[in-house]
Amino acid sequence: xxxxxxxxxxxxxxxxxxxxxxxxxxxxxxxxxxxxxxxxxxxxxxxxxxxxxxxxxxxxxxxxxxxxxxxxxxxxxxxxxxxxxxxxxxxxxxxxxxxxxxxxxxxxxxxxxxxxxxxxxxxxxxxxxxxxxxxxxxxxxxxxxxxxxxxxxxxxxxxxxxxxxxxxxxxxxxxxxxxxxxxxxxxxxxxxxxxxxxxxxxxxxxxxxxxxxxxxxxxxxxxxxxxxxxxxxxxxxxxxxxxxxxxxxxxxxxxxxxxxxxxxxxxxxxxxxxxxxxxxxxxxxxxxxxxxxxxxxxxxxxxxxxxxxxxxxxxxxxxxxxxxxxxxxxxxxxxxxxxxxxxxxxxxxxxxxxxxxxxxxxxxxxxxxxxxxxxxxxxxxxxxxxxxxxxxxxxxxxxxxxxxxxxxxxxxxxxxxxx
Amino acid sequence: xxxxxxxxxxxxxxxxxxxxxxxxxxxxxxxxxxxxxxxxxxxxxxxxxxxxxxxxxxxxxxxxxxxxxxxxxxxxxxxxxxxxxxxxxxxxxxxxxxxxxxxxxxxxxx
Numbered sequence: 001x002x003x004x005x006x007x008x009x010x011x012x013x014x015x016x017x018x019x020x021x022x023x024x025x026x027x028x029x030x031x032x033x034x035x036x037x038x039x040x041x042x043x044x045x046x047x048x049x050x051x052x053x054x055x056x057x058x059x060x061x062x063x064x065x066x067x068x069x070x071x072x073x074x075x076x077x078x079x080x081x082x083x084x085x086x087x088x089x090x091x092x093x094x095x096x097x098x099x100x101x102x103x104x105x106x107x108x109x110x111x112x113x114x115x116x117x118x119x120x121x122x123x124x125x126x127x128x129x130x131x132x133x134x135x136x137x138x139x140x141x142x143x144x145x146x147x148x149x150x151x152x153x154x155x156x157x158x159x160x161x162x163x164x165x166x167x168x169x170x171x172x173x174x175x176x177x178x179x180x181x182x183x184x185x186x187x188x189x190x191x192x193x194x195x196x197x198x199x200x201x202x203x204x205x206x207x208x209x210x211x212x213x214x215x216x217x218x219x220x221x222x223x224x225x226x227x228x229x230x231x232x233x234x235x236x237x238x239x240x241x242x243x244x245x246x247x248x249x250x251x252x253x254x255x256x257x258x259x260x261x262x263x264x265x266x267x268x269x270x271x272x273x274x275x276x277x278x279x280x281x282x283x284x285x286x287x288x289x290x291x292x293x294x295x296x297x298x299x300x301x302x303x304x305x306x307x308x309x310x311x312x313x314x315x316x317x318x319x320x321x322x323x324x325x326x327x328x329x330x331x332x333x334x335x336x337x338x339x340x341x342x343x344x345x346x347x348x349x350x351x352x353x354x355x356x357x358x359x360x361x362x363x364x365x366x367x368x369x370x371x372x373x374x375x376x377x378x379x380x381x382x383x384x385x386x387x388x389x390x391x392x393x394x395x396x397x398x399x400x401x402x403x404x405x406x407x408x409x410x411x412x413x414x415x416x417x418x419x
Numbered sequence: 420x421x422x423x424x425x426x427x428x429x430x431x432x433x434x435x436x437x438x439x440x441x442x443x444x445x446x447x448x449x450x451x452x453x454x455x456x457x458x459x460x461x462x463x464x465x466x467x468x469x470x471x472x473x474x475x476x477x478x479x480x481x482x483x484x485x486x487x488x489x490x491x492x493x494x495x496x497x498x499x500x501x502x503x504x505x506x507x508x509x510x511x512x513x514x515x516x517x518x519x520x521x522x523x524x525x526x527x528x529x
Binding site: 078194195196197198199200202224225228233270271272275276342346348349350352353356358359360362363366367369370371372374375 | 428438443447449466469473477481492495496499500502503505506507513514515516517519520521523524525526527529
């Protein structure tokens with residue numbers, strides 16, 4: 001008997017009939033050839049989040065982002081009039097990577113008045129214009145005004161900076177995001193500037209890790225030993241059910257119900273959780289962020305735990321009811337490797353107890369994520385053997401099913417449009 | 420010998436040189452390089468002093484902690500690191516994580 005009502009069709013999955021209920025193939029996660037199709041159809045066409053405006057606090061602030069799946073490296077910079085711009089990180093002279101520090105294979109960031117190429121000293125201003133050419137008179141018919149940095153489509157939504165590598169994006173960023181996501185406008189992302197940033201390279205296809213955080217069916221099992229024995233036993237017996245799933249275009253959402261740790265018996269809690277009054281769900285002292293926009297907790301779950309918004313293709317915003325949020329990025333580097341980035345955002349702490357509670361929440365997040373990431377490598381390894389090629393997904397895994405369908409649709413639509 | 424921690428926390432001084440580390444990266448790697456006996460000793464020493472330590476730190480300006488107070492705060496962050504091996508994992512490393520890493524590249528100060 002479900003603990004939460006399901007849609008009248010009988011299940012969340014059947015509520016979205018295009019998803020089907022049959023076993024699925026993960027050929028899309030083990031095939032080098034499919035990865036090349038994804039790069040063209042998805043990563044060179046979709047709006048990709050590359051960071052937040054707080055990373056560019058003033059005119060001249062910049063960071064670089066290498067987007068392997070789109071064959072791109074870009075500079076994202078706050079320009080002369082304060083706007084956020086993105087350019088391909090390439091000097092127009094001989095093609096050197098323009099902004100890099102020490103190791104050109106690594107990303108960099110900083111503040112500057114102009115970009116100067118390390119190779120022959122060509123300079124570009126913050127708006128991308130070519131302003132200086134070393135020994136300009138030695139060149140032939142060089143028109144500086146038409147040799148500025150090559151722009152990348154760049155738009156900002158709710159402080160999140162998105163880029164699009166298409167020559168001409170088929171949708172504006174707002175059209176792409178759609179109402180389920182844009183209803184988050186008004187959530188105070190911009191006030192939560194206290195950030196813990198983590199990064200790792202995972203030996204698994206990017207979609208498999210998206211799937212890992214798109215379902216919590218695994219939580220009572222994979223993370224069982226995270227909690228005292230009594231709590232783990234109760235959690236495994238109860239299993240997991242989410243009160244709400246939602247799909248809008250290529251994007252998806254799961255809301256979960258809440259756990260009021262501070263009301264729980266001490267033997268169900270880790271002693272340091274009680275000491276620091278914090279844990280996986282965040283600081284027990286809830287942050288008052290004011291009234292929430294309609295997009296947050298859209299099903300009005302009570303108690304409500306979190307909303308995990310998966311924005312197509314590779315970006316997740318996870319909003320906790322305790323008043324903090326996470327972002328995940330999954331940046332493919334090959335069919336079976338990707339870079340996973342996790343960011344933890346809080347309101348700036350104003351006192352020691354708040355700050356310690358943030359440390360506890362961030363470190364707890366890391367302990368969980370480490371378990372998830374290593375499991376994924378075991379999954380990738382066995383999928384690639386090919387001896388089993390169909391896998392069953394339950395109704396709590398509807399979002400896993402949807403991601404692969406959304407990618408497939410983008411690939412098919414793109415290739416259909418070309419032929 | 421100079422003291423790293425505020426007066427009144429002399430009993431924790433033996434842990435200071437190893438555990439008063441400014442970054443999560445250093446604290447986590449020190450945890451991985453420690454034995455369970457060392458982690459248990461840190462946990463057993465700092466946990467009973469936790470409330471006094473926080474009470475001491477609360478009296479100071481949060482944005483301008485003196486060095487010895489910052490060290491004490493870093494020791495508390497190390498307690499948080501040690502708490503997972505001691506309370507749940509019974510080993511320094513998260514179980515079943517093989518060679519996986521998850522590196523912290525930015526964090527709030529203090």
